Amino acid sequence: MSAEFISTCPESILREGRRVKTSDPGKEPVFSLLNAQLVYEGRVVLSNLSLNIAPGERVALVGKSGVGKSTLLGALREQLPNGSAWCPQQPGLVAMLSVYHNIYMGGLHRHTSLYNLLNLIKPLPQGLGEVAELAQLLGLDKHLFDRVEQISGGQAQRVAIGRALYQQKNIFLGDEPVSAVDDYQAQQLLTLIAKKHETLVLALHDVELALHFCDRIIGLKGGAIVLDAPSSDLNTQQLADLYC
Amino acid sequence: MQTVPDNKLINKVGQSVRWDYSLRSMSFYLAVVSGLCLFFADLEIISPNPWLEFKAMGQGLINPKIVSYSELLAGLGNTLSFALQGMAVAALAGFMLALVYQHWWVRVFCAFIRAIHELFWALIFIQCFGLSPLTGLLAIALPYAGTLAKIYGELFEETSPQARANLLNSKSLSAFLYTTLPLAWPALSHYTRYRFECALRSTVVLGFVGLPTLGFYLETSLSEGHYAEAAGLLYVLLLLIASQRWWLRKTLLPVYLLLAVVYLPPSASFDWPTLVRFFTEDIIPLPLRAASGDGLVSWLAFMWQQQLWPGLSNTLVLSQIALFATALLALLFVPFNSRLFVGPFIKRGGDGLLIIARTLPEYLLAFVALLLWGPSMLPAIVALALHNSAIVAHLLARFSEQIVLRDDACKGVNRYFYEVLARSYRQFLAILFYRWEVIMRESAILGILGIATLGFYIDSAFEEFRFDRAALLILASALLNMAVDTLARCLRRGLHLNTTADIR
Numbered sequence: 001m002s003a004e005f006i007s008t009c010p011e012s013i014l015r016e017g018r019r020v021k022t023s024d025p026g027k028e029p030v031f032s033l034l035n036a037q038l039v040y041e042g043r044v045v046l047s048n049l050s051l052n053i054a055p056g057e058r059v060a061l062v063g064k065s066g067v068g069k070s071t072l073l074g075a076l077r078e079q080l081p082n083g084s085a086w087c088p089q090q091p092g093l094v095a096m097l098s099v100y101h102n103i104y105m106g107g108l109h110r111h112t113s114l115y116n117l118l119n120l121i122k123p124l125p126q127g128l129g130e131v132a133e134l135a136q137l138l139g140l141d142k143h144l145f146d147r148v149e150q151i152s153g154g155q156a157q158r159v160a161i162g163r164a165l166y167q168q169k170n171i172f173l174g175d176e177p178v179s180a181v182d183d184y185q186a187q188q189l190l191t192l193i194a195k196k197h198e199t200l201v202l203a204l205h206d207v208e209l210a211l212h213f214c215d216r217i218i219g220l221k222g223g224a225i226v227l228d229a230p231s232s233d234l235n236t237q238q239l240a241d242l243y244c
Numbered sequence: 245m246q247t248v249p250d251n252k253l254i255n256k257v258g259q260s261v262r263w264d265y266s267l268r269s270m271s272f273y274l275a276v277v278s279g280l281c282l283f284f285a286d287l288e289i290i291s292p293n294p295w296l297e298f299k300a301m302g303q304g305l306i307n308p309k310i311v312s313y314s315e316l317l318a319g320l321g322n323t324l325s326f327a328l329q330g331m332a333v334a335a336l337a338g339f340m341l342a343l344v345y346q347h348w349w350v351r352v353f354c355a356f357i358r359a360i361h362e363l364f365w366a367l368i369f370i371q372c373f374g375l376s377p378l379t380g381l382l383a384i385a386l387p388y389a390g391t392l393a394k395i396y397g398e399l400f401e402e403t404s405p406q407a408r409a410n411l412l413n414s415k416s417l418s419a420f421l422y423t424t425l426p427l428a429w430p431a432l433s434h435y436t437r438y439r440f441e442c443a444l445r446s447t448v449v450l451g452f453v454g455l456p457t458l459g460f461y462l463e464t465s466l467s468e469g470h471y472a473e474a475a476g477l478l479y480v481l482l483l484l485i486a487s488q489r490w491w492l493r494k495t496l497l498p499v500y501l502l503l504a505v506v507y508l509p510p511s512a513s514f515d516w517p518t519l520v521r522f523f524t525e526d527i528i529p530l531p532l533r534a535a536s537g538d539g540l541v542s543w544l545a546f547m548w549q550q551q552l553w554p555g556l557s558n559t560l561v562l563s564q565i566a567l568f569a570t571a572l573l574a575l576l577f578v579p580f581n582s583r584l585f586v587g588p589f590i591k592r593g594g595d596g597l598l599i600i601a602r603t604l605p606e607y608l609l610a611f612v613a614l615l616l617w618g619p620s621m622l623p624a625i626v627a628l629a630l631h632n633s634a635i636v637a638h639l640l641a642r643f644s645e646q647i648v649l650r651d652d653a654c655k656g657v658n659r660y661f662y663e664v665l666a667r668s669y670r671q672f673l674a675i676l677f678y679r680w681e682v683i684m685r686e687s688a689i690l691g692i693l694g695i696a697t698l699g700f701y702i703d704s705a706f707e708e709f710r711f712d713r714a715a716l717l718i719l720a721s722a723l724l725n726m727a728v729d730t731l732a733r734c735l736r737r738g739l740h741l742n743t744t745a746d747i748r
Contacts, residue, residue, distance in 0.1 A: 082412045092406035094426050101422065105411055108418040116418040167412055 027054045030171060030199055031076045040071045046223055055170070058200040060210035060231070063220035063242050069203035070175050072220070076201060077173050082109070084171040085197065089179070091160035095149040099140055102148055102159050103131045106166030131166065137192055138162050139185075154181045161189055165196055172197040176205060187212075207239040266739055267669055278568035281561045286696075287625075290618025297616050304471025311473050316480065319451075319458040323484075325508035326377070326450070326457060327443040328501055330384025334443075335436055337385065338392025343420075345397030358390030359725035361689050362446045363607075363699075364718050366453055367706050371526075372519050376512035380455045384443055395435050399428040437492065444485055445605040452607060453692070458484075459608070466611060478604075485603045527715035547713065551705075552720055555691070555698035559724065562621050562697055563680075563687035566628035570683065571676055573633035574640060579660055581641035584649065601634035606686045610693055619694035628686060632679045636672070643671050673739065677732045684728045688721045698724075 029052040038046040045068035053059055053076070061069045070089060077086055085106075093102045101120065104127050108116055111127075119127050135141045138158045143151055148159060157180040164172065172193055178186035186206070190213045194200060204210040210217060211231045219227030219242045227242065291297065310316055344350050366383035373379045400420075407423040408414050451459020458481055465473040531539035579585040580594035606627050613623030644664045653663055665672075691699025698721045705714035 086410055086412075088410055090406060092404075092410045094407050094423050096426050096429065097422070105419075105422045108411060108416065108422060109413040111418070113417040113421070117421055120421055163410070169412075 027056070029054050031079050031201070033075065036075065038068060038071045038075050040068070044223070045071050046220070049225065051218070051225065051228075053199070053201060055199050057216055058194065058214040059202070059216045059218060060214035061201065061203040061218050061220065062205070062207060062210055062227075062239055065205070067220045068223065069220060073173050073175050073201065073203055080171065083169060084173050085164040085167040085169040087160055087164035087172070087174040087177045089175040089203075091156055093148045093156055093159055093163075096147060098145050098147055099135065099151065099155075099159050099162075100128070100131055100144045103134060103140075103162040103166050106163040107168065110168075131162075134162050134165055138189070154185070157181060158185075158189065161193065165193070170197060171199040172201070174200070174202045176203055178209070179205065207236050210239070211236065267673060270673065270735070270739065274568060274571070278564050281564045284557070284561050285565055285621045285625075287622045288618075288620045289622065290620060291616060294616045300469065301471050301612070301616075304473075304475045305478075307472050308475035308479055309472045310476040310480075311470075315461055316477070318456065319461045319477070320480065320484070321507055322380075322455070323444065323447050323451075323457040323459075324500075325504040326380040326384060326447040326455070327440065328504040329381050329508070329510060330388060330447070331436075331440050331443045332501055333381065333385035334388035334392055334439075337389035338396055341389065341393035342396035342400060343417075345393060345400070350393075351397075354390040354393040355726050355729065356390070356722060358387045358394070359685075359722040359729070360387060360718060361685050361721070362387050363449060363453060363689050363692065364702060364721065366450050366455065367702065367714070368718070370453070371706070371711065372522055373512035373514050375454050375456075376514075377508045378510050378512035380447070380450055380457070381510045383450060384446055388439060388443060388446075392436070392439060396428075396432060399431050399435070400424050403427045433494075437488075440492065441485060441488060444488075445603075448481060449605050449607045452611065462608065463611070466615065482600060482603055486599065522711065526711040529712045529716065530710075547716060551701040551713065551717060554696060555688075555701045555717065556720065556724065558621075558695070559684070559687045559691075559697040559721075562624055562690070562695065563628075563684045565621070566625050566632070566683050566687060567676070567680055569625055569629035570632040570636060570679060571672075573629050574636035574672070574676075575665070577633060577637035578640050578644065578664075581637055582644045582664070584644060584647070584664060585656075585660065598634040598638050601630050602638065604631065606631045607689065607693075610690050614693055621695055624687070624690045624693075624695050624697075627690070628683055632683055636675050636679060639675050640668060640672050643668050670739070674736060677736050680732050681725065681729050685725055688724070 031051070031053040033049050033051045036046070036049045036051075037044055038049060049072075061072060063069055073088075077084060094105075100123055104119065104123075107127070107130070111119075115124070118124060132141065132144060135144050138161065140155065140158055140162065143155060148156060151159070157178070161174075161177055164174070164177075174193065177193065178189050181189065186209060190202075190209060194213055200214065202210070202214065204214075211234060215231055217227065217229055217231050217234055217239065218225055219239065221227075221242055227239075341350055341354055345354075362383045365386050366379060369379040369382050373382075403424050404427065407427065408419050411419045411423065413419060447455075447457050448459040448462070451457035451461070452463045454460065458477055462474055462477045462481075465471075465477065525533065529540060529543055531543045577594070577598065580590060581598055583591060586594065609627035609631055610624050613626050617623050644667075647664060647667055649659070649663055653659060688698040688702075691697035691701065692703045694700065698717055702714050702717045702721070705711070705717060
């Protein structure tokens with residue numbers, strides 16, 4: 001598989017792809033994998049994987065579905081479980097709670113259990129102010145007190161993004177965070193995510209979005225990294241090859 | 245017993261029409277053991293003229309009367325107050341225990357307190373706090389807390405972990421409150437509502453040992469042969485439980501609870517030295533109270549030969565026969581409660597009868613049957629089988645109605661055996677094994693009515709103020725229930741039967 005791909009790739013990218021790359025060698029990487037073997041449900045999906053991601057980098061993970069993007073993101077999250085905002089592909093929202101409470105969930109760790117309990121019974125002013133502001137940016141202000149089971153799939157995805165934003169971390173790990181919204185909204189949401197976080201690692205199937213919002217593209221194919229290059233060196237056509 | 249080797253295989257064939265070998269042999273052994281038990285059971289009809297008594301009861305049922313409305317209201321008020329307060333304490337304690345249910349010692353503790361029947365708890369607390377509101381409250385709250393902790397704990401475990409895993413600090417209490425708790429809430433409140441109905445029944449039964457609930461007035465009028473009066477109370481009890489869904493509202497609960505506490509404050513007059521003596525001295529085996537400890541072996545030998553062994557064996561024999569009778573009766577009832585076999589008119593009638601049979605506590609049914617036939621195992625078997633088969637048949641009929649039959653499927657008896665029973669037999673056994681634990685608990689309890697199961701010896705020990713004997717016997721009953729609980733769970737797992745909470 002990978003040999004086939006390599007033969008269709010321009011040389012410059014291949015050279016980039018073989019070495020472990022950090023954009024700024026002076027900074028300590030936030031994520032670092034060395035010869036890692038990543039397993040999903042007992043099956044090895046990525047092997048012999050080495051990767052460093054430095055603070056401030058905006059990384060897109062691209063590749064066919066099932067290639068291991070989510071597994072890789074999960075492995076990165078394990079390195080900083082409480083230090084990175086997490087927006088998984090399956091939003092895992094609590095359907096019977098309101099949009100407000102689902103977003104507020106991102107900030108549970110900043111308050112005492114008692115405060116959170118009271119807020120669950122009746123929204124408290126501080127949380128309400130912050131979450132309402134966030135909901136406005138996400139276009140959810142009209143649905144703030146609707147239960148999640150009453151809203152659409154696209155709106156649910158925005159709630160999941162809201163929950164991740166409200167975790168208020170420097171690093172954002174997102175697994176197809178905008179897959180269920182239209183192009184225009186996707187742009188807006190990614191702009192918002194990029195504005196609020198220093199470091200991004202996003203799994204994206206939309207290569208144009210990947211090239212536009214990220215400065216580094218990591219391509220996965222056949223259980224390995226076959227492409228690792230600055231997005232300025234790449235175009236849509238080159239990335240399309242990852243999907244063949 | 246042959247167990248099915250592969251879980252996946254079962255998933256494929258579990259719903260198929262094939263009669264599983266293991267299910268068949270399990271049923272066979274159940275029948276054989278129950279048949280053997282019949283040889284050891286005392287099934288004599290002692291009463292000189294049961295038909296006369298039966299006629300009198302029938303006349304009472306047709307002409308119910310309420311003699312004293314103030315008594316009725318007091319009984320109703322007490323029943324509701326005990327049940328509400330007991331359930332409130334049990335739900336709160338059960339919830340707290342469920343939060344730490346992953347620890348083995350919490351699970352063992354919960355298994356122990358729920359293995360002791362509420363009537364036994366009542367007998368214990370009557371010694372400590374007299375016939376006081378506190379006694380009733382504790383007798384309900386303690387075993388129910390153990391049961392609720394188990395169910396809540398299992399519900400929390402079964403909740404999808406995904407929502408929680410997405411949060412930072414996902415192990416915190418806050419993360420639990422925002423994800424696991426709301427996700428488990430619908431099942432949790434549904435089960436708690438069901439348990440409240442059980443608590444109402446239990447509270448009525450507590451009346452039979454002297455607490456002033458509806459059961460107290462029922463017992464009085466039944467024993468005095470005032471069957472019209474008893475019928476009046478019985479109809480009130482049925483109405484109370486059947487109308488639950490109209491008056492038991494979440495929003496009204498705080499009001500009800502407040503009224504319950506005001507009406508019947510959980511108080512008791514007791515003195516500490518007596519209480520302390522009860523737990524540190526009275527329940528210690530008599531020989532151990534002397535410094536030397538001489539005679540413990542002979543005390544234990546005496547207890548085993550004269551009380552433990554006969555009590556245990558009679559409890560086992562009774563529950564085994566009752567279990568088999570429950571199975572047979574349930575299989576007989578199902579067609580009359582399922583749309584696949586009868587029209588809506590008969591089905592509604594079947595529904596009504598099953599609701600009455602499962603609304604009336606086994607203890608009350610056994611008490612009535614005892615008046616008819618005198619103290620032998622027969623009334624206990626009839627009572628246990630009636631009540632439990634009504635529950636099993638109801639659940640199985642609901643399950644059978646989910647089966648989609650072909651347009652040309654056979655009809656009548658053939659349909660029942662070839663299409664419906666074949667498909668739902670696994671479910672049937674699963675439900676039956678759940679009832680096994682309940683039947684065992686109740687078999688021990690029915691001894692209080694004079695059948696020589698464990699309850700008989702326990703009640704006698706309390707009457708003779710031999711609390712050390714009572715403690716040992718209650719401990720034995722608790723261990724027996726815990727053993728059956730474990731065995732039933734193993735059997736269910738071995739047969740790949742459903743073990744979720746929704747069919748209890």
